[in-house]
Amino acid sequence: MSNRTTTRRVWCAPITNKIFYGSICNETGKVVGVKKDITGDALRAVAEHLFNQPRVLTFVLNSGQILSVKSCVTDSEMPDNSVENAAHDLLHAMQRMVIQFCVAGIESKEKSLNPMEEALYQAEQAIAKATGANG
Structure with a gap:
């Protein structure tokens, strides 16, 4: 079992330009486990936020x-x-x-x-x- 800690976060992959949500290893900065493509949902949420303000x-x-x-x-x-x-x-x-x-x-x-x-x-x-x- 690893003692490495992870953080859940959102990021944009530079090559694919897709926005992902998942766990990142704090020590290595690498994705741990499954990452989810949330590009559409993230952009829609930002658009709605900007629409409201x-x-x-x-x-x-x-x-x-x-x-x-x-x-x-x-x-x-x-x-x-x-x-x-x-x-x-x-x-x-x-x-x-x-x-x-x-x-x-x-x-x-x-x-x-x-x-x-x-x-x-x-x-x-x-x-x-x-x-x-x-x-």
Whole structure:
């Protein structure tokens, strides 16, 4: 009999992109026993959660990239062209741009004579304001 402990958890398999529920060995990180594919149920539960409370969810991925998921509930015949939705799209684009600036080695500097450094500073300030991260 093994003394290893397990934890029940949910995870997404990177190769199949399926969401599973099962036991994981705390010491090895490997699946123990049977895992259950809950992809459909998990996505439906998230969709219902977002339907009941529309908002933007933001996650920092292991790669350092930012994933933003927005929910918007509209009538089926209404186009998705509200200012709020456009603002979210602009925020997402700005977050991606900041990451690319940083990867390129550009430093953020307020009132810099280098327009890229100043633009990066302004982008970071706008993101902080939009996400409530500035206080």
